[in-house]
Amino acid sequence: MYLPGPGNQIHDLNPTVFPPVGLFWTLEIASDDSHEEEGNDQQTGEWHDGAGVEVDLEEGSALMKASNVPIFDYGDINNALFGGGPTPVPGRVSFKVAWGGAGQRVKVRNTDPTYGGFEGEFVRNTAQMEWTARVGDYNFESDPLLTSSSSFAEIGRERNGSYFE
Amino acid sequence: MNIGAIAAWKVGSASGLPAGLGRLWSAISRRQFVRTAGTAVASFTLGSTLWKPGQAEAKGTFAPVPIPSGTPALGGAYHVFGPAAFDPIDAEPATITNMNGFSGLAYISGMVTQTNTKTGEQQRFPFVNSDMRFMKGHFRGADRRVHEATFALV
Helix, strand or coil, rough: CCCCCCCHHHHCEEEECCCCCCCCEEEECCCCCCCEEECCCCCCEECCCCCEEEEEECCEEEEEEEEEEEEEEEEEEEEEECCCCCCCEEEEEEEEEEEEEEEEEEEEEEECCCCCCCEEEEEEEEEEEEEEEEEEEEEEEEEHHHHEEEEEEEEEEEEEEHHCC | EHHHHHHHHHHHHHCCCCCHHHHHHCCCCCHHHHHHHHHHHHHHHCCCCCCCHHHHHHHHHCCCCEEECCCCCCCCCECCCCCCECCCCCCCCCCCEEEEEEEEEEEEEEEEEEEEEECEEEEEEEEECCCEEEEEEEECCCCCCCCEEEEEEC
């Protein structure tokens, strides 16, 4: 988040502890394979958060949802990557990200020693997000999903590492 | 993760490396990194049993393996690329290696309302190019076994 303008960055929410030298700001999220919508189960009354990722590559769409993901607010990305700033404040974030729209379909086989080591089929389209967070004394609530926009988005099926020949 | 800030760094740095990176690596050894990270994880109570970075490394099981390289924009120190932002559009979007599955990436902007829960004061801010990704499928973990899971880069 930035001061209006956008001016200086004032919040930077990331899920892992400093420094991010291992798996980069990546964590496992719950996967609800019931494919039920968010809400109370009609029979059990238990709450379904509909968490997880659903992908339809034929359709060119995907949906990622997660609730109460633990994060730290580093204030800005400089502090998140290099430290030296205020102590990160723990919090929780929930989000829904939807990919879709007409897109360009590409096959990528990248053997570049720096950027590559993978192959796959991708759809480059658009994405939108809505999210909420609680950090310290602050609550955050984004505007509805449809009001957001993406500068770049893609979904695909890929193989890398030992699965890449 | 805010992809725009890293992109701005690359543009603003003659060497392509953020100034803080050299300071980081010279000030603290990689071994100290691990110790620091482990301490922080232990002191932060997590609400689920899902795998978390640092947690599984200590157990030696299930932990996914990071991609082997990283963006030159950050000196290669961090295992992530920014396709179509500060790296080529065909750069690796995933952060996990030995993976066979789905991946998704998006840089998303919008508006958010911040509420101070003590004072009730509300302010509106833009979020700019927030980097959101997923990886879903099979992966070979640090234990060399194949697992199935869903991950998010937040």
